[in-house]
Amino acid sequence: xxxxxxxxxxxxxxxxxxxxxxxxxxxxxxxxxxxxxxxxxxxxxxxxxxxxxxxxxxxxxxxxxxxxxxxxxxxxxxxxxxxxxxxxxxxxxxxxxxxxxxxxxxxxxxxxxxxxxxxxxxxxxxxxxxxxxxxxxxxxxxxxxxxxxxxxxxxxxxxxxxxxxxxxxxxxxxxxxxxxxxxxxxxxxxxxxxxxxxxxxxxxxxxxxxxxxxxxxxxxxxxxxxxxxxxxxxxxxxxxxxxxxxxxxxxxxxxxxxxxxxxxxxxxxxxxxxxxxxxxxxxxxxxxxxxxxxxxxxxxxxxxxxxxxxxxxxxxxxxxxxxxxxxxxxxxxxxxxxxxxxxxxxxxxxxxxxxxxxxxxxxxxxxxxxxxxxxxxxxxxxxxxxxxxxxxxxxxxxxxxxxxxxxxxxxxxxxxxxxxxxxxxxxxxxxxxxxxxxxxxxxxxxxxxxxxxxxxxxxxxxxxxxxxxxxxxxxxxxxxxxxxxxxxxxxxxxxxxxxxxxxxxxxxxxxxxxxxxxxxxxxxxxxxxxxxxxxxxxxxxxxxxxxxxxxxxxxxxxxxxxxxxxxxxxxxxxxxxxxxxxxxxxxxxxxxxxxxxxxxxxxxxxxxxxxxxxxxxxxxxxxxxxxxxxxxxxxxxxxxxxxxxxxxxxxxxxxxxxx
Amino acid sequence: xxxxxxxxxxxxxxxxxxxxxxxxxxxxxxxxxxxxxxxxxxxxxxxxxxxxxxxxxxxxxxxxxxxxxxxxxxxxxxxxxxxxxxxxxxxxxxxxxxxxxxxxxxxxxxxxxxxxxxxxxxxxxxxxxxxxxxxxxxxxxxxxxxxxxxxxxxxxxxxxxxxxxxxxxxxxxxxxxxxxxxxxxxxxxxxxxxxxxxxxxxxxxxxxxxxxxxxxxxxxxxxxxxxxxxxxxxxxxxxxxxxxxxxxxxxxxxxxxxxxxxxxxxxxxxxxxxxxxxxxxxxxxxxxxxxxxxxxxxxxxxx
Numbered sequence: 022x023x024x025x026x027x028x029x030x031x032x033x034x035x036x037x038x039x040x041x042x043x044x045x046x047x048x049x050x051x052x053x054x055x056x057x058x059x060x061x062x063x064x065x066x067x068x069x070x071x072x073x074x075x076x077x078x079x080x081x082x083x084x085x086x087x088x089x090x091x092x093x094x095x096x097x098x099x100x101x102x103x104x105x106x107x108x109x110x111x112x113x114x115x116x117x118x119x120x121x122x123x124x125x126x127x128x129x130x131x132x133x134x135x136x137x138x139x140x141x142x143x144x145x146x147x148x149x150x151x152x153x154x155x156x157x158x159x160x161x162x163x164x165x166x167x168x169x170x171x172x173x174x175x176x177x178x179x180x181x182x183x184x185x186x187x188x189x190x191x192x193x194x195x196x197x198x199x200x201x202x203x204x205x206x207x208x209x210x211x212x213x214x215x216x217x218x219x220x221x222x223x224x225x226x227x228x229x230x231x232x233x234x235x236x237x238x239x240x241x242x243x244x245x246x247x248x249x250x251x252x253x254x255x256x257x258x259x260x261x262x263x264x265x266x267x268x269x270x271x272x273x274x275x276x277x278x279x280x281x282x283x284x285x286x287x288x289x290x291x292x293x294x295x296x297x298x299x300x301x302x303x304x305x306x307x308x309x310x311x312x313x314x315x316x317x318x319x320x321x322x323x324x325x326x327x328x329x330x331x332x333x334x335x336x337x338x339x340x341x342x343x344x345x346x347x348x349x350x351x352x353x354x355x356x357x358x359x360x361x362x363x364x365x366x367x368x369x370x371x372x373x374x375x376x377x378x379x380x381x382x383x384x385x386x387x388x389x390x391x392x393x394x395x396x397x398x399x400x401x402x403x404x405x406x407x408x409x410x411x412x413x414x415x416x417x418x419x420x421x422x423x424x425x426x427x428x429x430x431x432x433x434x435x436x437x438x439x440x441x442x443x444x445x446x447x448x449x450x451x452x453x454x455x456x457x458x459x460x461x462x463x464x465x466x467x468x469x470x471x472x473x474x475x476x477x478x479x480x481x482x483x484x485x486x487x488x489x490x491x492x493x494x495x496x497x498x499x500x501x502x503x504x505x506x507x508x509x510x511x512x513x514x515x516x517x518x519x520x521x522x523x524x525x526x527x528x529x530x531x532x533x534x535x536x537x538x539x540x541x542x543x544x545x546x547x548x549x550x551x552x553x554x555x556x557x558x559x560x561x562x563x564x565x566x567x568x569x570x571x572x573x574x575x576x577x578x579x580x581x582x583x584x585x586x587x588x589x590x591x592x593x594x595x596x597x598x599x600x601x602x603x604x605x606x607x608x609x610x611x612x613x614x615x616x617x618x619x620x621x622x623x624x625x626x627x628x629x630x631x632x633x634x635x636x637x638x639x640x641x642x643x644x645x646x647x648x649x650x651x652x653x654x655x656x657x658x659x660x661x662x663x664x665x666x667x668x669x670x671x672x673x674x675x676x677x678x679x680x
Numbered sequence: 681x682x683x684x685x686x687x688x689x690x691x692x693x694x695x696x697x698x699x700x701x702x703x704x705x706x707x708x709x710x711x712x713x714x715x716x717x718x719x720x721x722x723x724x725x726x727x728x729x730x731x732x733x734x735x736x737x738x739x740x741x742x743x744x745x746x747x748x749x750x751x752x753x754x755x756x757x758x759x760x761x762x763x764x765x766x767x768x769x770x771x772x773x774x775x776x777x778x779x780x781x782x783x784x785x786x787x788x789x790x791x792x793x794x795x796x797x798x799x800x801x802x803x804x805x806x807x808x809x810x811x812x813x814x815x816x817x818x819x820x821x822x823x824x825x826x827x828x829x830x831x832x833x834x835x836x837x838x839x840x841x842x843x844x845x846x847x848x849x850x851x852x853x854x855x856x857x858x859x860x861x862x863x864x865x866x867x868x869x870x871x872x873x874x875x876x877x878x879x880x881x882x883x884x885x886x887x888x889x890x891x892x893x894x895x896x897x898x899x900x901x902x903x904x905x906x907x908x909x910x911x912x913x914x915x916x917x918x919x920x921x922x923x924x925x926x927x928x929x930x931x932x933x934x935x936x937x938x939x940x941x942x943x944x945x946x947x948x949x950x951x952x953x954x955x956x957x958x959x960x961x962x963x964x965x966x967x968x969x970x971x972x973x974x975x976x977x978x979x980x981x982x983x
Contacts, residue, residue: 047911050924055914056777056787057903059873060941061923064933072929668928 025096025110025151025648032091039083075667082664089657093650098149112206112240114152115196116143116168118159118180119214121187122343122594122608123615126215126253128639129340135249135639136182139213140174142247142637147171147211149648156199160187160220161566161592163195178586182343184565184594184608187220190227197234200242208242215249216618219611221626223618228626235630244627246634252615253340254284257292260613261334262315262476264349264562266323267383273327275351276318279334284615286312296321297580298332315476328353329560331579331596331603344613348581348596350560350603357554358403359388359546363410365438366390371528371536372408372435375546386550393418401425405553406546410435410527413443413450426519428571429556431549433522436492446514446521448496454508459487459534462510465502470513471522471545472501481541488533491525498523511545518569520552560603564610565592573599582606688835690792695966696800702973704768704801707892707955711863712765717805720764721863728761766865766892767824768802769810770795771856772838773870774819775847776917780871782902783962788843790961791869794896796838797969798867803831807865811837814852814870815845824864846918849874853882857889868895876944883952894955894972897945901962906934955979 024030055061124136133141147155148171155168159179166179174180189212200208214220235242263278281292292314294305298321307314323330335346359376363369369390376388391399393411396418407425409432414422422445426432440450465483467474474480488504498512501522514521528536535542555561556571563569568591576587581595590597590606597604623634709721735744735755745758772795778788799809803826810824811834820837822830849870856866866886872879872895886893908927915922942958949956955976959968 047926050911050913052913052915052922054780054917055923056780056871056900056917057873057938058777058914058916058918058920058923059875060903060934060937061914061925061930063937063941064930065923065925067933067936072932076926076929 023098024092025098025149027095029091029095032094033088035091036084036088038087039080043080079664079667082660082667086657086660086664089653089660093653093657095650097649097653111150111152111209111243113154113156113200113203113208114147114150114171115156115158115165115199115208115210116147116171116174117189117192117196117210117212117214118157118174119187119189119212119220120160120181120183120185120592121215121217121220122182122184122612123215123217123220123341124249125182125343126249126256126341126639128251128253129255133639134182135215136180136213138637138639139247139249140180143211143213144171144174152209154205156196158192158195158199160189160192161185161589163188163191165195165199178589181584183585183589183592184343184606184612185592186564186566186609186611187214187217189214189221190225190231193231193235194227197231197238200238200240206240208238208240209245210242211245211247213247216623217612217614218616218618219609219614221618221623223622223626232627232629242631244630244632246623246627246632248623248634248636249639250617250636251638252284252617256340256344256615257281257283257290257309257336258341258344258613259294259334259336259347260607260610261347261349263318264351265318265381265383266328266351266353268353273323275321275323275332277316277321277334277349278318279316279347281307281309281314281316281336282613283309283312286310292336295335296332297335298323299330329603331605333580333596343594344608346581346594347607348594348605349562350596350605352558352560352603354384355554355558356385356387356403357405357550359386359406359408359550360399360404361388361390361408361410362393362396363390363408364393364412365410365527365529368527368529368532369408369410369435371539371542372410372433372546375539375543376406376408376550378543380547396421401428401430403557404430405557406430406550407432408435408546409433410437412437412439412441413445415443419445426516426521429519429553429569431520431522431553433524433546433549435524435527436494440492444496446496446516448494448498448512448514448523451493451495453490453492455490459489460491460504462486462488463503463505463507465511470501470511471548472511472541473548481544482538483541485538486534486541488526490532494523494525519556520549522549560605562605562607563591565594565606565608567591572604573602575599576604579603688796688839690789690796690838691800691835692793692797692966695969696797699797699801699966699969699973700804702970702977703805704798704807704973705976705979706766706865707976707979708890709863710764710766710865710892711861712767712808718764718766718807719761728763730759730761732756732758765807765826766802766863767808767810767861768798768865768867769812769824769856769860770799770834771812771814771853771866771868771870772841773815773847773849773868773872774813774841774843774845775815775849776844776919777847777871777873778898779843780900780903780917781961782900785961786843787871787898787900787961788841790898790959790965791896792838792841793965794969795867795869796835797965799831799834799838801973802865803828809834810860812852812856813837813841814847814849815843816848818852818855846920847873850878850882854885857882857885857891860889860891863890863892865892865894868893869898870895871899872897872945876941876948879945880948880952883948883954887952887954892955893952894976895949895957896968896972897956897958898961899958901960904938904960906931906938 125134127134155171157166157168161183196210259281261279265276267274267276290309292307292309294307296303329352331350333346333348361369361373373388377386379386436450440452462483465472467480472481472483498514500509500512502511504510510525512523526533528542576590576597576599579596579598582590582593585593594607706718709719735757739757743757745756748756772791779786781787802809808824808826811822813819822834822837883893911926913922913924957972
């Protein structure tokens with residue numbers, strides 16, 4: 022049990038007051054002459070068990086009445102889990118609100134989502150507990166916002182659900198920065214989340230530094246986690262994996278590829294799909310047997326002159342309405358241009374070939390070999406991929422490459438004939454290694470990157486490759502494929518936007534079998550081109566979150582995001598127009614995965630900190646804390662009534678009446 | 681009323697005047713030494729016919745019923761009831777406990793009023809009055825006499841007696857049962873703080889001696905109610921040990937002991953035919969005495 026006014030408990034010694042009064046009363050006796058001593062002596066000889074017990078009971082009732090009054094004034098709270106954690110009024114209460122789409126999940130039979138339930142419970146609890154200052158850090162901007170009262174959580178637009186992922190470490194960093202900047206007093210941090218792994222990013226190295234930095238805070242910070250870990254097993258998600266506009270002789274059509282997934286695969290289920298192309302709707306019912314379903318290139322005819330537009334795929338309502346629709350925009354396919362900078366044109370010829378062979382007849386691909394000196398004349402706004410097989414660029418050239426990458430472009434660097442000491446994106450070529458033997462690829466990442474598995478789940482034949490000569494690299498990078506002893510063959514540099522890859526060898530026959538076994542090379546190049554092409558053209562598909570560089574401002578809503586503020590459009594799924602560009606915003610891939618952190622891992626994240634947790638479920642009506650001073654008042658009254666009843670003299674017959 | 685013109689604090693002439701209308705009667709035949717208004721166990725010369733009996737030589741020929749001889753040709757003696765006075769012996773408890781009174785009047789004062797008034801009433805109708813003050817033993821004993829001067833002596837003793845010492849009522853009553861001549865009226869005025877079983881022996885002894893026993897059981901209202909609200913230290917008025925008591929704690933048991941005692945007393949007086957009157961001393965003694973006198977009037981006439 023905890024108390025809102027714990028200092029009132031300092032009056033607890035007053036419960037000894039009845040005992041003290043009793044003892045004083047015993048001392049203040051009167052003396053009188055008495056004739057009928059024989060009755061007093063007889064009474065003393067009788068059993069005094071009940072009388073003595075009654076005296077003790079009266080004393081106990083008085084003590085309890087005083088104790089109940091003191092406890093009632095202390096404003097006790099009925100809460101099992103909060104009891105040890107809370108206590109006293111906090112100076113600052115920081116609320117970390119997970120607004121990710123998974124928080125829109127509703128429990129079976131419940132009307133309120135996890136986010137709505139959490140907001141209501143937080144509002145009630147924090148209103149009860151009280152604080153000098155309330156600060157909201159929500160998951161989209163991670164910016165601290167001061168609240169006038171916890172009740173404002175109920176109608177604050179910044180507390181509504183979004184389609185953007187949450188980044189709990191970043192939110193905690195923002196909370197830490199706020200505490201440090203404002204020099205707050207005793208601070209409590211309330212986290213409302215559904216413990217999704219993608220939101221909590223437990224593998225992030227930031228958790229260690231967060232723990233240390235919170236531990237170092239002198240004022241003491243308490244963490245309260247209001248968790249909704251229940252995942253809906255009957256939830257179905259829809260995601261468009263590819264959208265292409267295709268022009269045939271007779272008509273133009275839209276090829277839509279999509280994926281459905283659901284929590285449990287219990288038998289066959291018919292899922293009605295609704296396609297909405299700028300208001301024109303069509304439906305398709307698909308039978309889903311397993312937990313995954315993929316629809317490839319479903320053709321939707323377009324009107325003849327309909328070159329660009331937007332649309333939506335939706336399924337029927339289920340437990341989580343936030344993942345029942347997926348928005349897309351389409352346009353005529355652009356030419357996918359690759360710029361190759363090399364000092365050995367022969368060595369990159371296979372790359373040029375891989376960059377110009379289109380995967381489908383309708384797409385146009387082009388590659389141009391450019392010397393380093395003409396780099397400034399390249400129309401970068403049309404380039405999807407930069408292949409660089411020369412000494413790393415410096416100064417103006419490096420700035421051009423950086424600008425291209427920040428715009429969202431992709432770059433693949435191959436080792437030059439003679440490595441220099443230049444550094445780009447934190448990576449530097451070291452020296453060539455030739456052991457005179459063919460080295461196999463020992464490991465590679467099939468879950469992401471250029472060598473990721475195909476959509477069917479099959480891996481690329483990376484293991485068939487052999488490397489005869491490779492160039493070592495130094496610097497900070499993430500290896501996507503490695504030779505023996507962990508020597509990186511393909512590495513990715515860390516960038517905010519775009520993608521920068523470093524191959525440790527070239528496709529030249531003397532260096533590797535990349536050209537001979539060209540599948541891996543072709544797929545890797547095409548994937549890099551596809552990624553780079555996403556940011557080109559007049560349409561763009563974005564993941565909900567802060568808009569990347571190069572995206573124009575002044576968005577206008579076309580569909581979706583009905584209740585969103587215009588300033589929050591990038592965080593809500595829907596289609597938007599800005600200047601002459603169309604943008605589709607959708608939730609992140611990780612939101613479709615129902616992986617939830619287990620209790621031990623969460624406890625481990627807050628190891629060494631003052632942390633308490635309560636699990637609840639969506640739609641729960643119970644309060645986290647409840648004031649129970651009324652119960653104590655009732656108890657006090659009951660104790661007083663008992664005391665009065667015990668003190669009442671027994672009704673007697675008038676045996677002393679004269680005859 | 682007061683020949684020596686000394687007003688007595690325990691006598692109220694108006695009360696006596698009102699009570700004088702009711703005679704003090706004996707419930708059983710008394711054995712006095714002069715003619716009086718009470719039935720006697722012997723034949724006498726009153727106007728009340730008793731019986732005929734056969735003439736035996738030596739009988740007084742004046743008591744022969746000649747008319748009966750004329751009718752039956754046999755000699756019969758006509759006998760009449762004898763009326764006598766009574767000897768009223770007042771046994772006054774003067775132990776320390778009689779000094780208690782919660783409402784201004786102590787039990788000894790109340791006892792004085794009862795005893796004094798009864799003495800006067802008895803003397804006025806020609807009965808002999810005696811007084812025996814009892815505490816640890818017989819403190820003062822005034823044998824029954826019937827002249828007014830003796831009454832003044834009784835009043836003086838009543839006036840001067842002081843309550844002190846423990847009660848030895850039981851041996852004194854046994855002693856009085858033996859020493860007082862048979863067929864007297866014994867009036868006990870006491871708080872009777874004695875074990876009822878011991879009293880039983882006394883009363884039966886007195887009845888065995890054919891005494892008419894009456895008892896005024898004086899109790900203070902506070903002794904009956906025991907209304908105390910604070911811890912008290914009770915000092916025994918008869919010199920016993922003091923007792924510290926939490927009234928709330930002991931009240932119930934006190935009443936239980938008191939009730940048990942009163943029940944035993946009631947059974948006891950019924951079985952031993954004692955004219956028993958429990959008196960709360962806040963009650964008007966005139967009413968108590970009136971009740972006493974009227975009650976005895978109803979029981980009169982048994983020979």
